[in-house]
Amino acid sequence: MKDETEPLSRRDAMVVLASAPGDVLERLWRESGLPDEGTALRGPETGLVALRGRIGGGGAPFNFGEATVTRASVKLPTGEVGHAYSLGREREKARISATLDALRQRTEFAPDVNAKILLPLRQSSHETDEQRRAETAATRVDFFTMTRGED
Template identity: 70%
Template sequence: MRGEDAGLPRREAFAVLAAAPEEALVQLWRDSGLPDDGMLLRGPETGLVALRGRVGGGGSPFNFGEATVTRASVKLPSGEIGHAYALGRGREKARISATIDALRQKAEMVAEVDRKILEPLARNLREQDERRRAEIAATRVEFFTMTRGED
């Protein structure tokens, strides 16, 4: 089990970074003052991922299209290697995300990285989703029944 100090689980950190708008991430990264001295091992490079659905929603998988995905891998001077994958063609986003993944492998950096980058991004995403859910909820149909006839 990870303690509270361990910050977001790695998978969730990936999810937050993947969902982040590139400009927002770049801005937070610049303002953070975190060390940007990683070396690119791979990429940033853009390719395709074939997307799969399931027949009938829950049956056998089938391919139904592709999406652009950009990935990068970064190595820090201290040796940690970080990776990043996200939909779209955000090259700087991939480089920064991989650097963040590498930095978070240093136990002493996790709290600072999460506070400066991941928490604000996660908060924005949560707020945006909540706003959208509330807008959609207002379009839910409330049926009412009119009684007609004598029975």
């Protein structure tokens, strides 16, 4: 895992926001004191994304279903535009995520967006994933070969 205080790339920030539980994001957003001044350029709106896999895992793409996705685009009074996309139907989560994507483009807000929202969310999702990995690892099969008593 990267340094705890290093600013995240725009894409990494979107990874964190897209996978964040909506209620946790809303709480961190309320507690952050960041300005909620964006106006909606688009959405929040829910639609579908066709999901693709690859034939055989690594071959030609094929469609194997769809997922609900909610997106939003927000513009700050100072002109920065933020975008957000995430699986599911949580509109407030999309609106907040787009606002954060815009706010982190402003040098005076970027450190707070990072420290108060993105890093705690990333830390908690990292812990959840590590816990799941450790639980799965406990079900690893350790094979051993029986010695046949025929000597």
